[in-house]
Amino acid sequence: MYHPAGHDHALRHAVQEVRTGRWVAMAGLLDETSGWDAWTRRTQVLATVAAGTDVVHAWRTEEPASLAAAVMACRVAVERAVRAHRSGHVRARDLWHEARAACRETADCVPADPVPWIGLLALAALDIRRDLPEHRLAPPGPMLPPGPWGLLAEAEKRDPHNREAHHRMLQFVYAGSGGPLSEAVNYARWAEAQAPVGSPLHALPLYVRVERYRRERGHERALDLHWVTEDAVRDARAALDGWFLFCATEEASQLDLNHLAHALFGALCFSDAARVFRALGPYYTTLPWAYRTARPDDRALAEEVFLRARARCLGG
Known part of the structure; x- marks a missing residue:
């Protein structure tokens, strides 16, 4: 079977609750989640389910001071922007700007959390023309392409070798390469060598x-x-x-x-x-x-x- 939670039974229960429009199980799960690996993975899975609902909005309305709810709102905004970009939605650009603002705001609210910076990395891949200067910084080593290295550094500062951060960076490299994947190969080998x-x-x-x-x-x-x-x-x-x-x-x-x-x-x-x-x-x-x-x-x-x-x- 396919299930986004896999062996994480507590996450599976929270996902089911989100699908039925309830947020309490999600809030409880995130409250007891320790370690950035689990936090990053669980918030990512929950966002893919919550993005098609208003359940996170309802949670923030009920608990406006919740930092976990703020992180989930940031996650959902990024997920919606990515989906809109893929489908060519008329509001894709607006959703991209809204998601970037949400990530920046959340980064200020929870400065130790890598998730807002991971969100910005995900959004960087949507900047196909590399219009923003922060998406074309010089790389930290030879054979690597210019890119959002500052965003990756912020995620790494909070959680070194974060899995999702590097996968988002790899997606950015893919987006800038329609042909040979030499830059992607170099990036993957560089990241692996550091790990x-x-x-x-x-x-x-x-x-x-x-x-x-x-x-x-x-x-x-x-x-x-x-x-x-x-x-x-x-x-x-x-x-x-x-x-x-x-x-x-x-x-x-x-x-x-x-x-x-x-x-x-x-x-x-x-x-x-x-x-x-x-x-x-x-x-x-x-x-x-x-x-x-x-x-x-x-x-x-x-x-x-x-x-x-x-x-x-x-x-x-």
Whole structure:
């Protein structure tokens, strides 16, 4: 099954309550959440559900002094702006400005929280022409592109090696590159090199490899060799040894686990992939499996590919 909360049962309950228009479970969950990793992950998941409702607005109306509600309002504003941009909505630009203002206001209210800065990083990817000076700062090292490095530094200052912050930065790099992904490769390797053992950033290069496969329409060209090259196997092994073997899998990103299972399966490392499939339990995400199908928007096809891969690995 797919569920955005994965193994986080408390988050699953809060998500269900948000879907029915109630905010009390969300408020209680965030009140008891400790650690920026869990805080970032839970607020992100809740925002994807709450963005289509007015539940966060209702919460802020009832508890205007709640800092958690302010962070969630910031999250929802960013999520709505991103969705409007993707769909070409007529109010996309207005929502982008509103979300940026919400992030800045929230950063002032909760100065220790990395989430408002992560929100600004997400919005930076929508600035396709790089109009804002803060989105084209000089990089901290060679082979890296100009970008919102100041925003990333603010997020890093509050939570070093924050998973979502670096994924948002990678999306910014994608947005500025319609062709070769050399800058994205360089960024992913740079972020991975900075990361300590146990950090999910060791899985970042797997995302770039999947994106390249998608852009090259690998499913049409039978590019299974894409996954068994020396570099591909090395990236899969690095994520396994540098992150998976040390992480609490029940708290890990479902996307990260799926990307790792996918990479190990593609690299023909079936026994190692089986360990990741067992950690996933009953959960899966449509990406990256959907990119191995002729119709990436068809979730049923993605599920078929996932089930075949899991059966092959667990059966071995």
